[in-house]
Amino acid sequence: MRKVVECVPNFSEGRRKEVIDQIAEAMAIVPDVHVLDVQSDADHNRTVVTFVGEPEAVEEAAFRGIGKAAQLIDMNLHRGEHPRMGAADVVPFVPIKGVTIEDCVAIARRVGERVGRELDIPVYLYEEAATRPERRNLAEVRRGEYEGIKAEIETNPERTPDFGPQHLDKAGATAIGARPPLIAFNVYLGTDDVDVAKAIAQAVRHSSGGLRYVKALGLLVKGKAQVSMNLTDYRQTPVHRVVEIIRREAERYGVAVVESELIGLIPNEALVEAAAFYLQLGGLSSDQILENRLANLIQQR
């Protein structure tokens, strides 16, 4: 695959296995779509599917998944702990290889337009695809959830969707957007004092004055204080900078970093950037990495 887009749709069903299977299958049968993961949570009553493929294939599969969810899920009957507003609740497109975030914004808009027109579902564009600054933030788009949006959408102009009808049916509304790859990254500290992890999380995260593309919480996990993070744009806030700030802040409490861990996947580039920083490798080009060189050669043939 020369171009790869990832899509991570969240569906409002985490209990009925036959429903989850039908939705996942509707996407998986699109040629050149590869489903990496299907994760359901019964308490949240929600399923997160991760799939990748060529941009056109991913675009088609996302549309079909949204359609199948609309057929099988009735939001009037949905109960779960996680905030939600639609059968297909959020559908982000993520650039992985040979595509830009702008390409993913264009995909989000095309899918959104088609969902509005063919499926008669209101669509809000969010994150990088947002058409209004306040809609970049998913929490803001989803405020009031299914019930609140249903009550307001017909009268409140702030609720006017980007595509589709100005009223909510049983499939609810769908947020469709584009975002960079996310890295879920935790750092364990050499203490069982969760307050140290909380103080460091506060120092490093964007919402309380820290680095722009970091979300962080302080937790106690396996008897160790843990700074649990989502790095939402590793190109602009690289992993090494996050780790170095945590190390420095931890020092102030006489505590050291014991270990870090990755939850799920990381783009290779994020690790290469960290290596280049610590080894002080000036001018490393991606063409100097043997595997990239091989991949390019084979594609040229």
Added chain:
Amino acid sequence: MRKVVECVPNFSEGRRKEVIDQIAEAMAIVPDVHVLDVQSDADHNRTVVTFVGEPEAVEEAAFRGIGKAAQLIDMNLHRGEHPRMGAADVVPFVPIKGVTIEDCVAIARRVGERVGRELDIPVYLYEEAATRPERRNLAEVRRGEYEGIKAEIETNPERTPDFGPQHLDKAGATAIGARPPLIAFNVYLGTDDVDVAKAIAQAVRHSSGGLRYVKALGLLVKGKAQVSMNLTDYRQTPVHRVVEIIRREAERYGVAVVESELIGLIPNEALVEAAAFYLQLGGLSSDQILENRLANLIQQR
């Protein structure tokens, strides 16, 4: 390509372009062989070819390159600064992907046997493929060069080749072996005092008590003291350990590392290992790297 072997044969011709081209072409025409680089040096009168491919293809191409060099180069007429003993002087096989060093040793032995039998050229197995401990070291195998070996091979049992006749013709002898990928890596120091680079090179290199898989020299390059290195087995002596020792030794002279640089290619794994060390990433599995996950998925289909 599911399995990739690299071969880096050195030929004793660095001046006659038509000869170099014919040798490179003899290897490049083998299907599924990709020539990455052809580097000739007129003073050394020597050419280094780098090519990759599936093991069988690389094996065949190496044999053809050795045969073509034997046809076109007369060692009785060869003069150059670099030590040499044969038209095809050294032929190392390097495991890149999906193959082990043992697989490359097996390739070296098969090619060596065929070169001895079909081309009537004496072959010495070296490095990981060596059959005697003293032959692991190429310099030892090549001692006396073409002229010295020619004088000794028929009478001195230490010179008995692993394959082929016990006498030297105009194609000379060929060393065929297997070795891990090599990383050419330089570190610049914040001083113009070359003695600092020399002292650090001495501390870090194997031959004077340093790390086992490091060869190092202290040089003055672009007005800066430079520790110039070959890392001959990055799995056993990882890049980060080399850099950390250099940093620590440089401190003793009140000098810092200014930058490092890579000459040629580096396996991705070497950078991932460095990132994991500095980020303290415990239990990072190669399956957590997005690109590896994609590659595996596509192969399974």
